[in-house]
Amino acid sequence: MAALIQLEHLRKTYHTGEVEVPAVCEVSLRIEQGEFVAVMGASGSGKSTLMNILGCLDRPTSGRYLLDGVDVSDLGRNELADLRNQKIGFVFQGFNLLSRTSALENIELPLVYSQRSLSSRQQRERARQVLDVVGLADRAGHHPNQLSGGQQQRVAIARALVNQPSLLLADEPTGNLDSATSIEIMGVFQKLNDEGISIVMVTHELDIARYTKRNVVMRDGRILSDQPVAGRLNAAEEMQRLRAAQQAVQLAS
Amino acid sequence: MxxxxxxxxxxxxxxxxxxxxxxxxxxxxxxxxxxxxxxxxxxxxxxxxxxxIASLGRNVILVMSGSTTRSGVRTGWGGVSTLTVEDADAIRREIPGVSGVSPELRSAAQVAAGNQNWMPQILGEGPDYFDIREWPIVEGAGFTEQDVRGANKVAVIGRTAALQLFGGESPVGEIVRIKNVPFVIVGMLAPKGLSVMGTDQDDVLIVPYTSAMKRVLGVTTIRSICIQAADSKLLPVVQQQLTELLRQRHRIQPGREDDFTVRGQQDIADxxxxxxxxxxxxxxxxxxxxxxxxxxxxxxxxxxxxxxxxxxxxxxxxxxxxxxxxxxxxxxxxxxxxxxxxxxxxxxxxxxxxxxxxxxxxxxxxxxxxxxxxxxxxxxxxxxxxxxxxxxxxxxxxxxxxxxx
Incomplete structure (x- = not known):
């Protein structure tokens, strides 16, 4: 069976004036269905560029990218749009929700652009289901500016899930969140991964990476190391530990 | 979707x-x-x-006397009276597509009735005129061929002139003096409103053209001839024949200018x-x-x-x-x-x-x-x-x- 993601000698070069800046070079990587991978590295290591290519937002300069066995570099703009819509769910660091649009309508958006046509009632129904999955059923009518950062990110995750993609890509999903909320979000990811969704996540936080199953470390556009996570953290347990610690602090004061 | x-x-x-x-x-x-x-x-x-334009009547052609060129000086339309009653009779007799002919004279003159006086347009017309212009008489009647032959002193009055001379009273049967000649009013016309040129068409007193020539103006020629064609399709033919007939009657050599002007309704509309x-x-x-x-x-x-x-x-x-x-x-x-x-x-x-x-x-x-x-x-x-x-x-x-x- 073909791997979910297969990168072969992937290279992405940016042209800044006269100078060629290699952002990703000679990256070969294979990710199977059901994996939970953290791509790590310092800023400028090429991890975000890699992520954009994986998300079909950007095209590699050379090399091959096979998503579910399909060579993405052969596809046109519309086909890439359909891939982003159907196969991939994207979660951004800055949430990227449409402002002045309710949580529910934000989640419906990928359904609106879907080639499978659902009635507006079915769309609403489906959006409510995924909002329930991320535990925000009671916030359906709220606008992003009425939600906390963690809630906004959960709405963004729900939006990424609404078309039942096989791959969830997250670019620094906890970058704008405090540690408790970060654990919360990682809990959501772990639950989704347990249900069979493959997740690739970019982060530069070591402790966040420990919630995943496999860590890929990049430097200067190349893969430095690639190994399974030893001593993987469980978000539910960590959450309990954190609460206990907070209680202890409160009691002490 | x-x-x-x-x-x-x-x-x-x-x-x-x-x-x-x-x-x-x-x-x-x-x-x-x-x-x-x-x-x-x-x-x-x-x-x-x-x-x-419709108020002019249907398929109307107007023949006006003049303009002639005399030693280089061109007079305006009607400047020289070249048309005669005989011309009008010839048109009626010889052109088949014509359904109505009315010789016309026109003048503004002081008119008195009782202790009122007013200066309406005096029109000399034939009895066909009211049919040609589709101008109904609301009270009394128009004048007849007999009135024309006898140059009788009868007149048909327009609404505006009637109001000025008689106020609200019925003018029919009353006497008006046109240049001191007494005329009996035999009919009153329905109001027609403004003309294309913006003048009040109802400020008129219409008398038989013979009466106008002999009793009011003292002339022997007429100013214009109002002609109606039987059908709009006949208009160009009638216009053509009119010109030929009048040139012939006026003995105009080929190459010389007409001493009259033929104008169709369409020209005015255009x-x-x-x-x-x-x-x-x-x-x-x-x-x-x-x-x-x-x-x-x-x-x-x-x-x-x-x-x-x-x-x-x-x-x-x-x-x-x-x-x-x-x-x-x-x-x-x-x-x-x-x-x-x-x-x-x-x-x-x-x-x-x-x-x-x-x-x-x-x-x-x-x-x-x-x-x-x-x-x-x-x-x-x-x-x-x-x-x-x-x-x-x-x-x-x-x-x-x-x-x-």
Whole structure:
């Protein structure tokens, strides 16, 4: 069976004036269905560029990218749009929700652009289901500016899930969140991964990476190391530990 | 499918910037209102003109005496009296397509009745005149062939002259003195209103042409001949034959100018139309220019809107919007702006027409087909001027759009 993601000698070069800046070079990587991978590295290591290519937002300069066995570099703009819509769910660091649009309508958006046509009632129904999955059923009518950062990110995750993609890509999903909320979000990811969704996540936080199953470390556009996570953290347990610690602090004061 | 969702999105985007939306639409509103008002005024004037031309009667040809050239000096029409009653009789006798002939004289003269006096137009006419001009007599009767033969002192009076001389009283049977010659009024005409040239056609006293020649003016020639053709198709033939007959009777050598002028009703209508057509073209140009300016306003705002919402476009693309989804979204916004502006503009234009009609009592007519045309052209302007910004939005690179701050 073909791997979910297969990168072969992937290279992405940016042209800044006269100078060629290699952002990703000679990256070969294979990710199977059901994996939970953290791509790590310092800023400028090429991890975000890699992520954009994986998300079909950007095209590699050379090399091959096979998503579910399909060579993405052969596809046109519309086909890439359909891939982003159907196969991939994207979660951004800055949430990227449409402002002045309710949580529910934000989640419906990928359904609106879907080639499978659902009635507006079915769309609403489906959006409510995924909002329930991320535990925000009671916030359906709220606008992003009425939600906390963690809630906004959960709405963004729900939006990424609404078309039942096989791959969830997250670019620094906890970058704008405090540690408790970060654990919360990682809990959501772990639950989704347990249900069979493959997740690739970019982060530069070591402790966040420990919630995943496999860590890929990049430097200067190349893969430095690639190994399974030893001593993987469980978000539910960590959450309990954190609460206990907070209680202890409160009691002490 | 998702067109409704797209329309909803467009509506929301427009509602978000109410003042901007209103100002952008204002350009289209003014343009469409100007076009509607212009067409309304033009159509109203045209309808009035047509009514006036129709009031001349149907298939009417006018033969006027003059102009002659005498040692290089050209006199105006009727400047020299070259037409005679015999000419009129010859026309009646020899041209088959003619159904009515009336020799005409015209003069303004002081008229007295009782202790009132007034200066109406005095027309000398034949008994056919009332039929030719389709001018009904509401009281009494017209004069007859017998009155013409006897040069009887009878007159038919128009509404305006009757009001001036007799007030509200019935004029029929009363005596009027035209240049001190007493005439009996035998009939009163229905009101006819203004002529194409803007004169009051009802300020007249019509007497048999013989009476006018012998008893009032003391002349032996007539000024013009009013002729009616039996059918509109015969008009060119009759006009041709008339000219030949009169040239022959007046012994005009080939190559010399006519000493009379033949004018059809159509000539008069053409003249009047040419004037109003110039005006209409001018006003329509103003409307079209303001529509284009409005369209440029829409384009400008849509370009700003696309730039402002680059990030939104990026988000939509990242979650699977195709280029044409984005294109459609912005195009619908532009068309909504212009079409809504068009509808409001039609309303404003129609309202202004109504006000003008009531206030200035201008005959303003706004035909519905033109409203549809105005609406469609505003929508087309939306598509035309909205396309470039929408296309620009749809060609954005998702990754660049997402990074845009």
């Amino acid at each position: 998702r067109i409704f969702a797209t329309i909803r999105t467009a509506r929301r985007a427009l509602f978000r910037n109410k003042i901007r939306t209103a100002l952008t639409m204002l350009g289209i509103i003014i343009g469409v209102a100007a076009v509607i008002l212009t067409i309304g005024i033009g159509e109203g004037a045209k309808a009035q003109m047509e009514a006036q 003249m009047a139309n040419a004037q109003s057509a110039t005006m209409r073209v001018l006003l329509a140009a103003v409307g079209v220019v303001s529509l284009i300016v409005g369209g440029i306003g829409i384009m400008n705002i849509m370009l700003v809107s696309v730039t402002e919402r680059t990030r939104e476009i990026g988000i939509r693309m990242a979650i699977g919007a195709r280029g044409h989804d984005i294109l459609l979204q912005f195009l619908i916004e532009a068309v909504t702006l212009s079409a809504l502006g068009g509808v409001i503009g039609i309303g404003v234009g129609a309202g202004a027409s109504k006000i003008l009609e009531l206030w200035k009592s201008w005959p303003v007519q706004t035909p519905v087909p033109w409203m549809v045309v105005a609406f469609l052209s505003s929508a087309i302007i939306g598509i035309f001027f909205g396309f470039y910004p929408a296309w620009k939005a749809s060609r954005l690179d998702p990754i660049d759009a997402l990074r845009y701050e």
